[in-house]
Amino acid sequence: MQVSTRSISLRTLILASSIAVFPVSSFAQSPAVPEISKEIPKGPISGTTLPKAYVRDMARIAYLWGWPMVNMHNRQMVFSKVPENGLGDGILPVGPIGRVTMLTDYIKPEERGVATPNQDVVYGFGIFALEKEPIVFQVPDFGDRFWVYQLGNQRTDTIGGMGKLYGSKPGFYMIVGPEWKGDVPSGISGVFRSPTNLAYIIPRAFLDDTKEDRAAIQPLISQIMTYPLSEFDGKMKTKDWSKIPVLADPAGGKAGAGGETQWVKPELFFEELPLILKEVPPQPGEEALYAWFGSLLEAASKNPEVAATLKETAIETEKELMKQIHSYSYAGVPVGNDWVAPMNGAEFGTDYFSRAAAAKANIFVNPRRESAYFGQEYDSQKKRLNGEHAYTVTFPKGQLPPVDGFWSLTLYDAEHFFAPNEINRFSLGTKNKDLVYGEDGSLTIYVQHGKPAGDKAANWLPAPKGDFELFIRAYSPKAEIMDNSWSPPPVLKAK
Known part of the structure; x- marks a missing residue:
């Protein structure tokens, strides 16, 4: 059957007319394009059967990720048992939580608490538990002497700079935890907020290798102190660090021999990791990582074979990967x-x-x-x-x-x-x-x-x-x- 050209033209006109008169408002009523969700996607499903190879590979990642924070957690646990400022084995500056302890000279060569020490400065060390109370730290007038206070958190990241290179002034400063909302007292020159409740301070003051400079630095380091905010009275406190007692090394380290004190024990790592996930808030974007590690720990709590694989892998990773990156x-x-x-x-x-x-x-x-x-x-x-x-x-x-x-x-x-x-x-x-x-x-x-x-x-x-x-x-x-x-x-x- 043939269709005339006239028929096609007529149909085309009818179709065009119908489109032309279609209400414009009808397009506005079409479905809106949905926004992309910014919520964190759901994590691993509880109860999933996990093959040993998966558990082993995930455990290696978790061990590398958590090793520095477990290290810091265990240092804090050790220092929580120290009754007073002193020198562990007559070498390492140790003190109660919240209290810095200063040396009066270069650190002794027998030190084994921290690898790669230096003999250019007078050191100090203090570790804090900021969930209890903010900590005040004092800065004396160092004059032209080079100095720097290292302020760090449980991840071993800096929480702010203090020192000669920053133009920091003498006075009183404060470190607060992630949730602290109190008032800053008059007389506090600056406040540093740590994203973790575990924080630390390491004062370093340059020391010439001369008898004269060793004497000149003593009045300065006597003013380097830390204490809870409740003890702050606006007056510079002092301590004669040359008279602090010798204490047993609280970590049970062996001075003068071997490597660094073993702050991370691989056989206990996955028993301690749940504490780290609670102590250290995730950085932006880490929520999924926390859920991933959490699923591994949950599986271990229900399945002895998974728990055994975690322990076995931690020991292997310490011997292999961690030993290698010691270089x-x-x-x-x-x-x-x-x-x-x-x-x-x-x-x-x-x-x-x-x-x-x-x-x-x-x-x-x-x-x-x-x-x-x-x-x-x-x-x-x-x-x-x-x-x-x-x-x-x-x-x-x-x-x-x-x-x-x-x-x-x-x-x-x-x-x-x-x-x-x-x-x-x-x-x-x-x-x-x-x-x-x-x-x-x-x-x-x-x-x-x-x-x-x-x-x-x-x-x-x-x-x-x-x-x-x-x-x-x-x-x-x-x-x-x-x-x-x-x-x-x-x-x-x-x-």
């Missing part, structure tokens, strides 16, 4: 001549690997703007540093670490602690007033086991017989360090 090679990024530098110390955010690597190798790192660090385990030929050989580190004229504070080159044994030597020297740098410079203005440091002859002895950094590491600190680094245009010189094996 400085993983605590940062390469910056030239095989030196490695952390870029986000104490500001890790969601960089869980870097947080764990720092916690294992050097837990109380400062933010980089306060102190830049450079770690080294190899010579220029990429051979492991070892006391069987002699090495030199030469800073050309004008190429010392560029700082507004101070710098040092420190030697550690393979466990990141000071290596005993005949002259009791563990670092060289700004604190030393007798360094010998070359005729061209360069500074060469001699790193070797045996004492060098002549003037070289003044620049000698004694090495142990076995493997060792080198570590540069640059406090209040200048722009050349911050923008990575400066890097340390190579470590050359002597011919």
Whole structure:
């Protein structure tokens, strides 16, 4: 059958007319496009049967993620048993919760409570439980002396800067917990809020390696104190830190031997992780991660096989992954001549690997703007540093670490602690007033086991017989360090 052209045209006109007269208002009544939900999606379903491979892989992630926070939790538990300010084993500054304890000189080489210590400053340490009460801390007038107070939370992130580089003034300051809503008393110059109730303070005050400066610093450190807000009266309190008692090491550590005190016991980790999930609020975006770990812990509470796998995996992960990242090679990024530098110390955010690597190798790192660090385990030929050989580190004229504070080159044994030597020297740098410079203005440091002859002895950094590491600190680094245009010189094996 044929259809005429006229019929098609007529039908087209009728259709066009019907469309043209369709009410415009009808389009406004069509369904609205729904908004994308911003609610957190539902987490894992309770009661799901979990295969062992899944439990094992998730446990590894949870162990890496939670290791620094379990570490801090256990330090707080240990300090909660300390009855008064004192020196653990005559070495480590320890005190009750809420009370800082100060040393009066460089930390002793036998210290094993914190890996990678330095001998450039007078240290202090205090740990807080802010759910009980805010803490007041005092700042004396340090004059021209370089100083910095490290303020950190349970994640080992900074909660604010205090020190010479910040232009901080003498006076009284306060640290409060995440939920505190009280009034700030008159006389408090500044308030720092911690996102976790566990917080800590580590005062550092630079000390020249001279008898005169050791005497000059004592009146200053006597004013470094912390105490609950209820004890604040607006008057500067003092304490003679040279007269505090010697206490047993509350952590049961072994001074002068081996590695760091074992603050994280892998066989207990997954028994402690539920406490961490309650103590440490999730960062934005971590809610799903918390639900994921929570589902693993719930399964373990109902299934002994899951619980056994968690424990087994924690022990394996400590022996494998955590042992490996104890190396400085993983605590940062390469910056030239095989030196490695952390870029986000104490500001890790969601960089869980870097947080764990720092916690294992050097837990109380400062933010980089306060102190830049450079770690080294190899010579220029990429051979492991070892006391069987002699090495030199030469800073050309004008190429010392560029700082507004101070710098040092420190030697550690393979466990990141000071290596005993005949002259009791563990670092060289700004604190030393007798360094010998070359005729061209360069500074060469001699790193070797045996004492060098002549003037070289003044620049000698004694090495142990076995493997060792080198570590540069640059406090209040200048722009050349911050923008990575400066890097340390190579470590050359002597011919």
